[in-house]
Amino acid sequence: MGDFWLPEAASTIAPEVDSLFLFVTAVSAILLVGVTGAMLYFVYRYRRQSPGERPAPVEESKLLEISWIVIPTILVLLVFNWGFKSYVKMHAVPSEAYEIRVEAQQWNFLFEYPNGVTSDTLYVPEGEKVKMRMSSADVLHGFFIPAFRVKYDILPNRYTSVWFEATKEGDYDLFCTEYCGRNHSEMDKVVRVVSQDAFDNWLEEAGTSEDIPLPELGKQLYSQRGCQGCHSLDGSEMVGPSFQGLYGRTDHEMSDGTTLAVDENYLRESILKPEARIVAGYDNLMPGSYSSLSERQLTGLIEFIKEQSDKEPPASDQGQTTATN
Amino acid sequence: MSTDTQNTAVAQPDEHEEGENYLNHETSVWSWLSTKDHKRIGVLYCVTLALVFLAAGVLALVMRAELSGPGETMMANDTYNQVFSMHGIMMVFLFLVPSIPAILGNFVLPMQIGAKDVAFPRLNLASWYVYLAGATLTIMALLWGGVDTGWTFYTPYSKTTGGGVLWMTSAIFVAGFANIFTGLNFIVTIHKMRAPGMTWNRLPLFVWGMYATSIVQVLATPVIGITMVLLILEQVLQIGIFDPSLGGDPVLFQHFFWFYSHPAVYIMILPAFGIMSELIATFSRSRIFGYRAIALSSVAIAMLGFLVWGHHMFVSGQSVVSSIVFSLITYLIGIPSGIKVFNWVATLYKGSIWLQTPMIYALSFLFLFSIGGFTGIMVGVLSVDVHLHDTYYIVSHFHYVMMGGTVVALLGGMHYWWPKITGRMYNETLGKIAAFLVFVGFNLTFFPQLVLGAKGMPRRYATYADRFTDLHQLSTAGSGVLGVGLFLVLGYALWSLKYGEKAPANPWGAATLEWTNVAALPDPHNFKRTPLITRGPYDFHLADEVFGGGDGEADGDQGLRVPDAAPAAPLEPSRDA
Numbered sequence: 001m002g003d004f005w006l007p008e009a010a011s012t013i014a015p016e017v018d019s020l021f022l023f024v025t026a027v028s029a030i031l032l033v034g035v036t037g038a039m040l041y042f043v044y045r046y047r048r049q050s051p052g053e054r055p056a057p058v059e060e061s062k063l064l065e066i067s068w069i070v071i072p073t074i075l076v077l078l079v080f081n082w083g084f085k086s087y088v089k090m091h092a093v094p095s096e097a098y099e100i101r102v103e104a105q106q107w108n109f110l111f112e113y114p115n116g117v118t119s120d121t122l123y124v125p126e127g128e129k130v131k132m133r134m135s136s137a138d139v140l141h142g143f144f145i146p147a148f149r150v151k152y153d154i155l156p157n158r159y160t161s162v163w164f165e166a167t168k169e170g171d172y173d174l175f176c177t178e179y180c181g182r183n184h185s186e187m188d189k190v191v192r193v194v195s196q197d198a199f200d201n202w203l204e205e206a207g208t209s210e211d212i213p214l215p216e217l218g219k220q221l222y223s224q225r226g227c228q229g230c231h232s233l234d235g236s237e238m239v240g241p242s243f244q245g246l247y248g249r250t251d252h253e254m255s256d257g258t259t260l261a262v263d264e265n266y267l268r269e270s271i272l273k274p275e276a277r278i279v280a281g282y283d284n285l286m287p288g289s290y291s292s293l294s295e296r297q298l299t300g301l302i303e304f305i306k307e308q309s310d311k312e313p314p315a316s317d318q319g320q321t322t323a324t325n
Numbered sequence: 326m327s328t329d330t331q332n333t334a335v336a337q338p339d340e341h342e343e344g345e346n347y348l349n350h351e352t353s354v355w356s357w358l359s360t361k362d363h364k365r366i367g368v369l370y371c372v373t374l375a376l377v378f379l380a381a382g383v384l385a386l387v388m389r390a391e392l393s394g395p396g397e398t399m400m401a402n403d404t405y406n407q408v409f410s411m412h413g414i415m416m417v418f419l420f421l422v423p424s425i426p427a428i429l430g431n432f433v434l435p436m437q438i439g440a441k442d443v444a445f446p447r448l449n450l451a452s453w454y455v456y457l458a459g460a461t462l463t464i465m466a467l468l469w470g471g472v473d474t475g476w477t478f479y480t481p482y483s484k485t486t487g488g489g490v491l492w493m494t495s496a497i498f499v500a501g502f503a504n505i506f507t508g509l510n511f512i513v514t515i516h517k518m519r520a521p522g523m524t525w526n527r528l529p530l531f532v533w534g535m536y537a538t539s540i541v542q543v544l545a546t547p548v549i550g551i552t553m554v555l556l557i558l559e560q561v562l563q564i565g566i567f568d569p570s571l572g573g574d575p576v577l578f579q580h581f582f583w584f585y586s587h588p589a590v591y592i593m594i595l596p597a598f599g600i601m602s603e604l605i606a607t608f609s610r611s612r613i614f615g616y617r618a619i620a621l622s623s624v625a626i627a628m629l630g631f632l633v634w635g636h637h638m639f640v641s642g643q644s645v646v647s648s649i650v651f652s653l654i655t656y657l658i659g660i661p662s663g664i665k666v667f668n669w670v671a672t673l674y675k676g677s678i679w680l681q682t683p684m685i686y687a688l689s690f691l692f693l694f695s696i697g698g699f700t701g702i703m704v705g706v707l708s709v710d711v712h713l714h715d716t717y718y719i720v721s722h723f724h725y726v727m728m729g730g731t732v733v734a735l736l737g738g739m740h741y742w743w744p745k746i747t748g749r750m751y752n753e754t755l756g757k758i759a760a761f762l763v764f765v766g767f768n769l770t771f772f773p774q775l776v777l778g779a780k781g782m783p784r785r786y787a788t789y790a791d792r793f794t795d796l797h798q799l800s801t802a803g804s805g806v807l808g809v810g811l812f813l814v815l816g817y818a819l820w821s822l823k824y825g826e827k828a829p830a831n832p833w834g835a836a837t838l839e840w841t842n843v844a845a846l847p848d849p850h851n852f853k854r855t856p857l858i859t860r861g862p863y864d865f866h867l868a869d870e871v872f873g874g875g876d877g878e879a880d881g882d883q884g885l886r887v888p889d890a891a892p893a894a895p896l897e898p899s900r901d902a
Contacts, residue, residue: 005779013708021709021779028699035670036692042673043680043688046609051834053677057612057866065615068667069660076656079706084649087707091645139482140575142640142715146781149712152640155576156481157569160642173790177715177783179475181482182403185786 010168010193011148016086018149024079090150093163097131100124104154105137105287106180107187108226117206120224122174122191124166125199131163137289142177145191153178166193182239183229214296218304221297225290233308240286241279248311253280261314267302346748346846361446364847367432368746369453374424375815377460381415382811384408389770389804392797395789405787406473413476418497419460421731422589425596426507426542427452429738430535432746434511436839436847437529439520439856444513452506459500466492475785477586480567480578484560491560494553501546504592508542511535520838522858529837529862530606530619534599537623541588541595541630549585552578576642583634591630593727595623597694597734598665601687604737605669606863607835608684609676613863615668622661629658639710648707655705662698666691681833682756686737689764693729700725700775715785718778721771729767736763736814743818744832745839748846749825755817762810769803836868 005025006018046055100122101112112118124130134143134154141154148164176187194202212220222228230239246252250261255278260266269276271293274286293301306313347364357365391398391405400408431449435442443449466472470488483490515528515536528536555566556578565571567578598619606613613619635643635651669691678684700722704710713719743751773796778784782793789797831840839847842856860867 005776007780017708017712020706021703021712024699024703024706024709028702032692032695032699035666035695039670039673039688039691042670042676043678046673046676046678048610048677048679052872053610054865054872055611055675055677057864058614058671058675060615064671065618065664065668069664072663073656073660076659076702079702080653080656083706083708083710084652085708087639087648087711088645090708090711139485140479142783144715144781144783146712151711151714153642155569155642157574158642173781175781175783179477179479179482179785181473181486182406184406185402185783185788188790 007146008168008172009147009149010166010170010172011145011150012165012167013086013090014147014149014167016089020079020082020086023082027075090162093131093161094129097129097163098125099131099133102132102134102143102154103137104134104141104143104176105226105289106139106285107176107183107229108224109141109143109174109176109187109189110224110226113203115203117203118224119206120189122189123199123202124191124193125196126166126169126193128196129163129165131161133159133161135159138287139180140178141180141187142175144175144177145172146175147172147191151177169193169195186229214300214303215307217297217300218302218307221293221301222304225293227301230286240282243305243308245309245311247306247309248314249309250314254278255280255282261316263314263316264302264306265316267305268298271298271301345848346844347849348748348846350849359450361442361450362849363431363435363443363446363449364746364851366449366453367428367430370423370427370431370456371746373453373456373460374420374428377415377420378424379815381412381420382808384412384415386804386808388412389801391787392789393801395791395794395797397788400787402787403473406475406785407471409785410472410475411467414472414493414497415463416727417476417586417589417593418500419456419463421593421727423456423500423504423507424593425600425731425735425738426504426511426535426538426592427456429531429600429735429742430507430511430538430596433742433839434532434535435514435518436843436851437532437837437862438515438518438523439838439842439852439858440514440518441850441852441855443510444518445510448506449510452503452510455506456500456503459496459503462492462496462499466490466496477582478556478578479582480556480559480573480575481569483556484568491557494556498550498553498557501550504542505546508539508546511539512543515539520855520858524858526617527858527861528620530602530613530616531596531599533620534595534597534602534623537627538592538595538599540624541592541627545585545588545592545631548581549589552581552585555581576638579638579641580634580643583637584631587634587637588627588630590723590726591626593731595626597690597731598623600734600738600741601665601669601690603835603837604683604687604741605672607741607833607837608681608687609673609678610834610865611672611676611863612861612865613668614671614674615664616861616863618664619668622664625661626658629654629661633658636705636710639707640714652705652707656702659698659702659705666695666698679833681740682751682753682760683737683741683833685757685760685764686733686740689760690730690733690737693725693733693764693767697722697725697730712781713778715783716778717774717782717784720784721774721778724771724774729771733763733767736760739818741833742839743821744828744845745843745847747822747825748828749821750828750832751821751825752817755813759810759813759817762806762813766803766805766807766810770800770807771803773797773799773803831871834871836865836871837862841868841870 002018002022009015009018103110110118111122136154136156138156142151143154143162144151150162150164152160152162154160170193172191174189174191176184232238232242233244235242235244247262251259252262253259272291275284278284347362360366388408391400466489469492472489472493473486474483474490515532558564559566559568563571565573567573567575569575602613602619633651633655635647636655639648704713704719704722740751740756777793777796782789828845830845838856843851
């Protein structure tokens with residue numbers, strides 16, 4: 001019955017939740033069959049034989065009435081107690097848990113490890129207790145890994161947390177479960193459970209991100225910081241303008257009717273202060289949280305955006321020696 | 326129509342001709358728009374709410390069509406978000422909450438207690454106009470860019486999006502007053518206008534259900550009104566209440582919202598319980614088993630309903646201790662609902678069961694509402710709810726309760742009282758076919774959603790992972806069957822208005838006053854004489870007036886076979902005011 005109802009179980013808490021789920025399902029099914037069966041039997045057995053039938057009233061039975069108050073009460077108190085214990089376990093975060101920061105924003109999750117590495121895939125080591133310390137940059141979001149049976153809302157004004165211990169290597173889904181607007185249904189990530197060794201290796205390799213060339217850094221940031229949720233690289237329509245062929249455009253029209261040339265400083269302003277100028281045909285939806293990017297990250301991102309266009313650099317960028325390169 | 330010459334003092338001044346009824350004594354449009362007759366107001370509400378249900382139901386079909394494939398099939402994410410939001414808002418605030426009280430409560434309740442009208446007829450008419458004002462504001466919200474927040478309006482998202490949110494919240498604020506008016510009216514009517522002999526223990530259970538509902542409406546609806554005003558004030562005056570960037574707290578909004586919206590669940594389901602008791606009693610021709618238990622459990626549910634809102638927030642950031650307390654109280658409220666189901670089944674025992682369409686809906690209700698109840702127990706289990714929260718399991722659970730429960734009961738009730746409202750019989754064969762289609766279509770739509778949710782499919786998703794495709798397609802197919810069933814009901818209902826057989830006064834052999842003492846099409850003042858009540862509402866063994874005049878079977882050709890009515894009350898001029 002478990003396979004019919006529930007997804008793969010890959011955490012230490014999952015078997016506990018599953019057995020409770022299956023217990024309640026089984027008891028419910030038995031009671032449902034009983035109630036429906038009795039109902040159908042009565043409907044057949046006492047069907048009206050002649051229109052003038054006038055059945056004698058049935059005496060009420062105190063014993064019967066008391067029994068169907070007491071027995072369900074005992075059953076529900078039993079499942080309450082069971083559910084309450086595992087709930088407390090879910091919320092008592094072990095002090096030795098390995099902490100990963102989760103920053104949610106419309107429509108992206110970013111994971112930050114203790115050594116500063118950031119990733120858009122959630123790597124977790126198998127067999128180790130992991131705590132997610134979560135906050136949101138904008139609206140409410142939810143953190144849900146079905147295979148781990150854990151879920152918690154992510155709030156903009158405080159930290160919330162979940163913890164789990166993965167028991168099986170593999171890739172699992174991570175979904176946003178608190179409705180957060182247009183691309184809520186596309187706010188998902190991969191959870192990759194790997195062995196402790198593989199995890200350590202990955203963490204070490206990923207830790208060098210600050211030394212890579214600027215456009216490479218920009219490419220990483222593009223997928224980690226959620227740019228890809230709104231800005232395409234292939235010209236397709238999304239929430240924000242596509243990066244394809246953006247840099248070097250000289251007729252970029254703003255919502256107030258003016259046009260401008262897309263140069264480095266325009267890109268910079270658009271990342272740091274997205275509300276300053278809005279492109280015609282788009283809404284002011286971009287979060288202001290990108291102003292926290294470091295100078296090098298910002299430049300990396302701009303270099304990456306420049307690579308997405310084969311247009312000539314605009315006049316304003318020519319003749320200057322770009323100090324950042 | 327029975328004429329009685331012995332007691333002319335109580336009869337109305339001789340203004341009613343033979344054959345005059347509440348529909349034909351005045352026919353101008355203005356007579357409808359200015360009517361203070363509770364029956365006509367019920368009909369006005371019926372037409373209005375049918376339109377809302379049609380619109381919101383079509384939106385549901387559109388959603389299911391979009392979800393027939395994992396990616397974008399026919400609309401962009403934004404459009405889908407608006408569609409599911411409008412479906413939820415219209416179904417909950419504009420349809421389910423007012424539905425049974427405003428249509429059937431208005432039409433039936435005064436007749437069931439032997440009253441001429443509700444206590445405040447003008448307030449009753451005002452309720453309908455206030456509702457229309459709310460509906461108008463909803464249309465304004467659509468014109469101003471729509472709403473894509475879901476029916477829950479969670480902050481801070483609701484603050485950042487769309488031009489329609491303020492219009493929509495105003496609409497809910499205004500429409501709330503329509504419910505408060507109705508609730509207040511019913512409470513006073515039930516307390517003060519019962520016919521002589523109609524003691525509290527002789528009230529039909531539909532009246533008990535409406536009484537419990539009205540208490541919740543009057544006490545809870547102001548909270549959603551206040552919450553909506555706070556949202557508007559925050560937006561307009563930039564006062565920090567819910568928005569963290571102004572120093573507010575988004576979880577506070579959820580507390581306010583559910584403090585109303587959980588009791589609202591009982592506003593939606595308690596009237597359905599009332600209809601169920603009427604249907605089960607009449608079509609099994611036996612006393613409701615455990616009358617007092619059913620009557621009092623409605624009141625218990627109404628009270629406890631105020632103490633469980635936190636079970637919507639187990640993963641929202643509320644404290645663990647609160648969650649545990651809310652979970653415990655949630656179980657306590659499950660018990661009275663269980664008692665009702667057992668009592669209804671026990672009522673069938675040694676009855677005389679007549680499987681007409683309303684009874685088929687009642688039996689459907691027992692099955693569907695049981696599933697709704699059991700899945701409710703499931704999501705009340707703290708640690709299991711962590712997994713199921715905000716998935717399709719929840720979506721399916723509340724559809725089993727709200728649609729499988731309330732809407733199915735409303736359908737049963739509409740079929741049951743249709744002869745009294747319209748004076749015509751619907752087509753019984755088509756009725757049974759439609760009831761079957763609704764039952765099958767409903768389960769095909771929503772059972773796969775239980776499985777989807779348990780497997781981890783989040784709700785409010787415009788697109789989804791490929792592995793969920795099969796179950797989603799099954800659900801979409803089911804919604805088609807359900808849609809066909811409901812349109813069939815609409816079709817034969819409209820047909821019966823003109824071509825249906827003329828209904829007798831008591832086609833079901835029921836024993837409550839609206840059948841035994843009111844003409845086939847009710848008189849404008851319901852009763853020629855105020856009845857005197859001498860027995861309980863389901864005492865079929867004492868109901869000689871039901872069996873005396875015939876065999877209790879519908880016999881369409883002699884439209885106006887009137888059973889011997891309950892005796893008239895002794896003269897009591899002070900009551901005639």
